[in-house]
Amino acid sequence: MTSETQPKPETQPSPETQPSKGTIRVLQLYPKEMNIYGDWGNALVLQQRIKWHGYTPELLEYNVGDEFPEDIDIVVGGGGQDSGQLVIQDDLQAQAPHLRRMADDGAPMLVICGLYQLFGKFFKTSTGPVIPGIGILDVETHGTDERLIGNVIMKSTEFGDILGYENHSGQTTLGPGVEPLGTVTKGAGNNSKDGHEGARYNNVVASYLHGSLLPKNPAIADFLIRTAAERKFGSFVPGEPDDDFARLAREHAARRPR
Amino acid sequence: MLSFSVPLGKLVRRLSRLRGGGSAFPGLVVEKIAPGFMQRTLASLPHGVAVVSGTNGKTTTTKMVVELLESQGLKVFTNRSGSNFTRGVAASLLGDVDWRGRLDADIAVLELDEAHAVHFVNKVQPRYSLLLNVLRDQLDRFGEIDKTARLLEHIASKTTDTVVLNREDPRVARIATVVNSLDAVHHPAIRYFGLDESLRSTFPNDDEMRTGSGPSPSGTSVAAAPGEAVDLPAADVVLRRVGAQDADFEFDGETVSTAMKLRGVYNIFNAAAALSLTRAILGTGPVDTPKLVKALGEVAPAFGRGESLTVDGQPLELVLVKNPSGFRLGLKSFPAGGYATMIAINDNYADGRDMSWLWDVEFDSLRENGVEVLTGVRAYDMALRLQYDDVRFGVVEPDITAALRTFIDGSRGKPKRVFCTYTSMLAIRRELAKITIVEVVS
Numbered sequence: 233m234t235s236e237t238q239p240k241p242e243t244q245p246s247p248e249t250q251p252s253k254g255t256i257r258v259l260q261l262y263p264k265e266m267n268i269y270g271d272w273g274n275a276l277v278l279q280q281r282i283k284w285h286g287y288t289p290e291l292l293e294y295n296v297g298d299e300f301p302e303d304i305d306i307v308v309g310g311g312g313q314d315s316g317q318l319v320i321q322d323d324l325q326a327q328a329p330h331l332r333r334m335a336d337d338g339a340p341m342l343v344i345c346g347l348y349q350l351f352g353k354f355f356k357t358s359t360g361p362v363i364p365g366i367g368i369l370d371v372e373t374h375g376t377d378e379r380l381i382g383n384v385i386m387k388s389t390e391f392g393d394i395l396g397y398e399n400h401s402g403q404t405t406l407g408p409g410v411e412p413l414g415t416v417t418k419g420a421g422n423n424s425k426d427g428h429e430g431a432r433y434n435n436v437v438a439s440y441l442h443g444s445l446l447p448k449n450p451a452i453a454d455f456l457i458r459t460a461a462e463r464k465f466g467s468f469v470p471g472e473p474d475d476d477f478a479r480l481a482r483e484h485a486a487r488r489p490r
Numbered sequence: 491m492l493s494f495s496v497p498l499g500k501l502v503r504r505l506s507r508l509r510g511g512g513s514a515f516p517g518l519v520v521e522k523i524a525p526g527f528m529q530r531t532l533a534s535l536p537h538g539v540a541v542v543s544g545t546n547g548k549t550t551t552t553k554m555v556v557e558l559l560e561s562q563g564l565k566v567f568t569n570r571s572g573s574n575f576t577r578g579v580a581a582s583l584l585g586d587v588d589w590r591g592r593l594d595a596d597i598a599v600l601e602l603d604e605a606h607a608v609h610f611v612n613k614v615q616p617r618y619s620l621l622l623n624v625l626r627d628q629l630d631r632f633g634e635i636d637k638t639a640r641l642l643e644h645i646a647s648k649t650t651d652t653v654v655l656n657r658e659d660p661r662v663a664r665i666a667t668v669v670n671s672l673d674a675v676h677h678p679a680i681r682y683f684g685l686d687e688s689l690r691s692t693f694p695n696d697d698e699m700r701t702g703s704g705p706s707p708s709g710t711s712v713a714a715a716p717g718e719a720v721d722l723p724a725a726d727v728v729l730r731r732v733g734a735q736d737a738d739f740e741f742d743g744e745t746v747s748t749a750m751k752l753r754g755v756y757n758i759f760n761a762a763a764a765l766s767l768t769r770a771i772l773g774t775g776p777v778d779t780p781k782l783v784k785a786l787g788e789v790a791p792a793f794g795r796g797e798s799l800t801v802d803g804q805p806l807e808l809v810l811v812k813n814p815s816g817f818r819l820g821l822k823s824f825p826a827g828g829y830a831t832m833i834a835i836n837d838n839y840a841d842g843r844d845m846s847w848l849w850d851v852e853f854d855s856l857r858e859n860g861v862e863v864l865t866g867v868r869a870y871d872m873a874l875r876l877q878y879d880d881v882r883f884g885v886v887e888p889d890i891t892a893a894l895r896t897f898i899d900g901s902r903g904k905p906k907r908v909f910c911t912y913t914s915m916l917a918i919r920r921e922l923a924k925i926t927i928v929e930v931v932s
C-alpha cells in the first residue's frame with residue numbers, strides 16, 4: 233500500500249432508519265437513445281446521494297413520444313452517437329419551450345456531450361447539415377474530423393478540480409450568455425483552442441466529460457441536489473455521504489496519462 | 491528475393507524471441523525486404539483465408555474454428571499469439587513457413603481486430619469472414635460503435651465467398667444490406683448464426699443497455715419499436731439450449747446435443763458462429779458430423795476466457811472483461827454463489843483508457859456475496875462503482891501482486907474467480923505462473 237489511508241468499507245446510512253426529508257424527482261432525458269459512455273452513472277449517483285442526504289429519490293425517464301412528466305426537480309441527460317441525436321431531434325424541439333422555461337426558472341440540470349450540444353443553438357455537422365439545438369445555452373458546435381479523446385482535468389472556481397474523460401468530434405464555442413464550467417489543465421475541453429470546458433447558465437451544468445462525471449465529482453452532484461431541495465423545500469439539510477473512495481479514485485485518476 | 495528474405499525473416503524472428511522481444515518486429519522486417527510475402531503465401535492456400543472479427547469472443551471463436559476444421563482433417567494456419575494485426579500475421583507466418591517460404595496448410599483462419607482487419611483485407615481478400623458482434627469496446631480507439639460497424643462492413647464487402655453474420659446483433663445483421671448491394675460478380679453469399687428465442691433475454695443489447703426496465707433482448711432491432719415482432723432471417727446454425735455442461739445446436743434441420751467444456755452462454759453462442767463458418771468452409775464437400783460435434787464439445791476456452799486454473803487444490807477462474815456487455819455476460823454466466831471474487835481493472839492502452847464503461851454494468855448479482863478484493867490501476871474507480879451499487883467489498887489494493895496474495899491467502903479452501911481486464915489478466919497470469927501450472931501462451 234502507498235501512504236493513502238484506506239477507508240473501511242461501510243454501508244451508507246440507511247434511509248429507512250430516519251423519516252425522509254422529502255421527495256426529489258430526477259428526470260433522465262432520452263435514456264434509450266442518449267446513454268452511451270456510462271451516462272447511467274450520473275442518474276445512479278443522483279439517486280443514491282439523494283438517499284444518502286436523507287431525501288427520497290424518484291427516478292423518471294423521458295423517451296421519444298412519452299408524455300413529459302410534471303414537477304421535475306432535476307433533469308439529467310447524456311451523450312449519444314450521431315444516430316441517436318438524429319432520432320431525438322424532433323422530439324426535443326417539441327419539448328424545448330418546456331425545458332427552456334425550467335432552465336430560465338432555475339431548475340438544476342446536467343447535460344453531457346450530445347445533449348450539451350443540442351441544448352446549444354446548433355450543431356453544424358462536418359458533412360454539412362445543421363442540426364438545430366434548443367438554444368437554452370448560448371453555445372454553438374461545429375463538427376470536425378478531429379476527435380478529442382482522453383482523460384481531462386479542469387479547474388472550476390465553483391466545484392474545485394473536475395475530472396473526467398472526453399470523447400467528441402464536435403467542437404463547441406461559448407457565446408456571452410454562458411460561462412465556461414472550467415478551464416482545462418489536461419485534455420482539450422470544448423474545442424482544441426480556448427481551453428474552456430463545458431458551460432454554465434443559471435443552474436444548468438453542461439459538459440463534455442463523462443467518466444461518469446458525477447461519481448468522481450460529488451461536488452457537482454451535491455450542487456444539483458442542494459439546488460433542487462432549496463427550490464422545493466426552501467432549504468437543504470445535507471447528510472454525510474462517505475466520499476473516501478471518490479477521493480481516492482480522483483487521486484488515482486489524476487495521475488493517469490491523457 | 492524470397493529465397494533470401496524468408497530465411498532472414500525467420501532468423502530475425504528467432505533472434506527477437508531470444509531477446510524476448512515483441513512478436514511483430516520480424517513481420518515488419520520481412521514486409522520491408524519482401525513486400526507481398528504475406529499476400530503470396532496466403533494466396534497459395536487451397537481454401538484461402540478466413541477472417542474472424544468483432545468486439546467480443548474473437549480469440550475463443552478462432553480457436554474453435556481451427557479445432558473444428560482440424561477434426562475434418564484440414565491443416566490450418568492461425569495467428570495464435572494474439573497478434574491480431576497485419577504485421578502480427580506476417581510474423582506468425584514466418585514461424586510456420588519452411589525455409590523456402592512455403593506454408594504447409596490448407597487454410598488460414600485469422601483473428602483480426604476490427605481496425606486492423608480493414609488494412610488486412612485491402613491487402614489480402616479473405617474467402618470467408620465471420621463477423622461476431624459490435625459492442626462498446628475501446629471507444630477511445632474507434633470513436634463510436636456505428637463506426638466499428640462500418641469497419642466490419644468493409645471486411646464483408648472484401649470477402650469473396652461467404653460472409654457469416656450474427657443475426658441477433660442488429661448492427662451486424664444490417665451488414666447483409668451492404669453485401670447485397672454489391673455488384674453480382676463480387677457478391678459473397680451470406681449465412682447467419684442465431685439464438686433460440688428463449689435465450690435472447692440473456693444477451694443484452696448496447697442500445698437498450700440502460701432503460702428503466704433493465705437490459706432487454708438483443709433480438710429486437712434498434713429500428714423496431716418495443717414489442718414489435720422482428721422478422722429475423724433463417725440461420726444456418728441456431729443455439730437452441732444451454733445446459734450446465736451441455737448445449738443443443740440446430741443445423742440441417744436437426745438438433746444435435748453435445749457436452750461442452752466451454753463455460754458461459756456467450757462462449758457457447760460463439761460455438762454456433764464457429765460451426766457456421768466451418769460449414770461454409772467445408773462447403774459441399776463431405777462432412778463428418780459426429781467428429782465435428784465431438785470436436786466442438788472438446789474445445790477448451792482460450793486463455794483468460796473462463797479458463798480454470800488450480801490454486802491450493804481449488805479452482806481459480808479467470809474471466810476476461812473488456813467492455814460492458816462482456817462484463818454483464820460474465821456476471822450472468824458465472825454466478826457468484828460459493829465463490830470468492832476478485833476484480834482487477836487496468837486502464838492501459840490495450841484495456842481502453844475510458845473508465846465510463848464500468849457504469850454501464852450492473853453489479854447487483856454480487857450484492858449477496860460481496861467482493862473480496864479489488865485491484866488494478868483503477869481499483870478505486872471499481873470501489874466507487876460498487877459503493878453506488880451497494881455491493882460490499884473487502885480490500886482495495888491497486889498493486890496486483892500484493893492483491894493476488896491477499897486474495898489467495900484470504901480465501902483458502904474456496905473456489906475463486908477473478909474478473910479482469912486484458913492487461914491485468916496478463917499480470918495475474920504471470921503471478922499465478924509462479925505458484926501453479928499456467929498454460930504458456932506463445
Ligand SMILES: [Zn+2]
Pocket residue numbers: 269311345346398399400440442
Ligand atoms: Zn461524450
